[in-house]
Amino acid sequence: MPAKPKFYLTTPIYYTNGLPHIGHTYTTVVADVIRRYKRMRGYQVVMTTGTDEHGVNVERAAKNAGVPESEFVAKMADAWRALWEELGLSAEEFVRTTDLRHVRTVQWLFKLCRENGYVYKGHYTGQYCIYDNAFVNDAKPGDNCPDCGRPTETLTEENYFFKLSAFQKPLLDFYKKNPDFIQPESRKNEIVSFVEGGLKDLSITRTTVRWGIPVPGEEPHVFYVWFDALTAYLSAVGGPDYEKRGMWPADLHLVGKDIIRFHTVYWPAFLMAAMLPVPKQVWAHGWFLMDASKMSKSKGNVVLPRPIANMLGMDALRYFLLREVAFGQDGNFSYDALVTRYNSDLANGLGNLASRTAAMIEKTFAGKIPKAGKLEAADEALARETQAGIGEVLDYFEKMNFARALESLWTVIAAADKYLTTQKPWSLGDSEADMQRKANILATTAELLRIVTVLAHPVLPDSTAKIWTLLGQPGSVCAVELDGLRWGQLTTGAPLGKPQTLFPRVEKSEAIERIESMANEELNPSTAPAPAPATATSAGSGAAAAPAASEKIGIEDFAKVEMRVGQIKTAERIVGADKLLKLTVDIGTEIRQICAGIAQFYEPDSLIGRKVAVVTNLAPRKLRGVVSNGMIIAASVGPEGRPVLAGFPEDVEIGARLK
Ligand code: ME8
Numbered sequence: 001m002p003a004k005p006k007f008y009l010t011t012p013i014y015y016t017n018g019l020p021h022i023g024h025t026y027t028t029v030v031a032d033v034i035r036r037y038k039r040m041r042g043y044q045v046v047m048t049t050g051t052d053e054h055g056v057n058v059e060r061a062a063k064n065a066g067v068p069e070s071e072f073v074a075k076m077a078d079a080w081r082a083l084w085e086e087l088g089l090s091a092e093e094f095v096r097t098t099d100l101r102h103v104r105t106v107q108w109l110f111k112l113c114r115e116n117g118y119v120y121k122g123h124y125t126g127q128y129c130i131y132d133n134a135f136v137n138d139a140k141p142g143d144n145c146p147d148c149g150r151p152t153e154t155l156t157e158e159n160y161f162f163k164l165s166a167f168q169k170p171l172l173d174f175y176k177k178n179p180d181f182i183q184p185e186s187r188k189n190e191i192v193s194f195v196e197g198g199l200k201d202l203s204i205t206r207t208t209v210r211w212g213i214p215v216p217g218e219e220p221h222v223f224y225v226w227f228d229a230l231t232a233y234l235s236a237v238g239g240p241d242y243e244k245r246g247m248w249p250a251d252l253h254l255v256g257k258d259i260i261r262f263h264t265v266y267w268p269a270f271l272m273a274a275m276l277p278v279p280k281q282v283w284a285h286g287w288f289l290m291d292a293s294k295m296s297k298s299k300g301n302v303v304l305p306r307p308i309a310n311m312l313g314m315d316a317l318r319y320f321l322l323r324e325v326a327f328g329q330d331g332n333f334s335y336d337a338l339v340t341r342y343n344s345d346l347a348n349g350l351g352n353l354a355s356r357t358a359a360m361i362e363k364t365f366a367g368k369i370p371k372a373g374k375l376e377a378a379d380e381a382l383a384r385e386t387q388a389g390i391g392e393v394l395d396y397f398e399k400m401n402f403a404r405a406l407e408s409l410w411t412v413i414a415a416a417d418k419y420l421t422t423q424k425p426w427s428l429g430d431s432e433a434d435m436q437r438k439a440n441i442l443a444t445t446a447e448l449l450r451i452v453t454v455l456a457h458p459v460l461p462d463s464t465a466k467i468w469t470l471l472g473q474p475g476s477v478c479a480v481e482l483d484g485l486r487w488g489q490l491t492t493g494a495p496l497g498k499p500q501t502l503f504p505r506v507e508k509s510e511a512i513e514r515i516e517s518m519a520n521e522e523l524n525p526s527t528a529p530a531p532a533p534a535t536a537t538s539a540g541s542g543a544a545a546a547p548a549a550s551e552k553i554g555i556e557d558f559a560k561v562e563m564r565v566g567q568i569k570t571a572e573r574i575v576g577a578d579k580l581l582k583l584t585v586d587i588g589t590e591i592r593q594i595c596a597g598i599a600q601f602y603e604p605d606s607l608i609g610r611k612v613a614v615v616t617n618l619a620p621r622k623l624r625g626v627v628s629n630g631m632i633i634a635a636s637v638g639p640e641g642r643p644v645l646a647g648f649p650e651d652v653e654i655g656a657r658l659k
Helices: 022-040 055-064 069-086 100-115 164-177 186-196 228-234 239-247 259-272 305-310 314-324 333-364 379-396 402-423 432-456 461-470 507-525 555-559
Strands: 006-016 044-052 093-095 119-131 132-134 153-162 252-256 282-285 563-574 578-586 591-596 612-615 621-623 624-626 634-637 644-647
Touching: 006 022, 006 153, 006 228, 022 044, 022 252, 022 282, 022 305, 022 314, 044 186, 044 228, 044 239, 055 069, 069 305, 093 100, 093 228, 100 119, 100 228, 100 259, 100 461, 119 591, 153 259, 164 259, 186 259, 228 239, 228 259, 252 259, 259 282, 305 314, 305 333, 305 507, 314 333, 314 402, 314 461, 314 578, 333 402, 333 432, 333 507, 379 402, 379 432, 402 432, 432 461, 507 621, 563 591, 591 624
Parallel strands: 006 044, 006 252, 044 093, 252 282
Antiparallel strands: 119 132, 119 153, 563 578, 563 612, 578 591, 621 624, 634 644
16 A cells, blocks of 8 residues: 655644633644544644743743742643633644653754854843843833733843855745645735845844853853744754654744734745755634633633533534634624524534434434335435535535534535425335335435535534434544545444433523633632632522532631622623623622522512622632623522622712621
């Protein structure tokens, strides 16, 4: 058998100053989808992801955490790796920039660039913050440090420089010869004009940073940011011995649009300087935005992958990320859209088609897919449509147009639904002719479902594996070769597998509340003890988690909770969240917006002017997209946990502290 062609793809190596959010998950999911797709097209695939662990930010974060840098990054790298594993996104290679294999590769690459005359020692002058011990990129004399706000000083230090300026023409020639190198096309134009505008040499070492890879024999120089980070792609597949592993050059670097320049200008230039093979393609996708802005923990608008995977399954998240936004463009993330798509496309679409097909086969043909006889026009039309769908979906996959690939695939699912509705196998009787007609209809539907399952597998690996078993098809769905996929390959006569839960329908507002409360808990573990809306009682779950009776807390723990008398100024319902009210509450020093899970028990108007007990020092969190900055205290009454607001029989001053 001829050796399989290789395909090497990478995600960025992510910074260790936080944990993965939906943006990082997006890139990694896409990489995983391509990996699975390429395997089904006969490639031997290696995927690399990893962590970018050097630099001043890590120095600072480790200092704040009171641990050595090595310990800090080891913990973070473990957390990233563990999360990818939990989400079914582990790559073949997880490279850390503190790995010895990486340190050696960076030093080797530097040596090659230097030997070839592209590295020189010079001086870098920039604005430096003496409090944070770091240069402030792009700052001018007189600017303050964006981190601490104090004045920066002009400082000159000795650096090694990379002669990027020498690569203007080689890069432009390279882009011309390799028109697919930068994708999508719009980004390519942006990069070409940037390079045409002239390239400045690049400082690639620092003496003011301690936590970095040392430049051998040139201490205290350490490599600086991109020379270190980009090289990780090569370290992961052999470094200096890359030829032995046979994976380099990378076939595809997947990145967000924020880092395209580094990947399409610096990286090929470093490799050209070292006379090493240059990657084949860099694909820059857009951003997932939350409320039209980039996610950040301080804005309280990060979306975490784990709560979504826990609530709806990882396949649902994968499907949404790929289906919702055209790959390459920015898009908004919304829980509402996520759950809507889940219910309509997965629960009512694919999931329903699979379970009703299996149920009909179970009932009519004792759980074995019947053989089709002579097909009627309607059967043949569906077969043709499905066969055409195969070509279309594969074509879209090749073009990385995942949204269109899924759209095409779901058109095929819709065609099957329509076919069943018009053919009505359930209305046929037990005569020989009717039984044969039913066999044709169900075999046709099962064959369509088999093809859809194969094509959807890269995106929905878990649920398609379940459908494959349900259909009693031999082997595993991931082993089916896409190139040979066509109508007419259904294995009939084999018993169906056990019925499987695929995508149970969810109630939208409840699902969103649960996702948000899991996310709040993950983001603020110390301040979000219970998966409840912002009242001490939890409408829905009934029980706010209290410590076990034996678990006593000290007065100092209690003192950490700041509670004050507040007065409700306004109250309104939140569209789509039938349990929540949005309140504004005067707490003496300010008016706060607080969401409370009491909508089923209190009319908004009845609350205006009421004095309530408010926890005022909870970290803000979002409930159904609405920021809640505090919590109203209520008793939880009866088995359903009916909230009864705590109040004051005597008149109390607004803002008074509760002790
Ligand atoms: O830049 N939407 O790491 P990083 C879509 N260490 N994708 C997003 C996103 C969003 N809102 N937010 C992040 C670094 N991403 C460097 C990379 S590579 C040699 C070094 C994704 O942790 C997207 O892929 O800031 C983006 O390029 C990457 O995460 C940035 O991750």
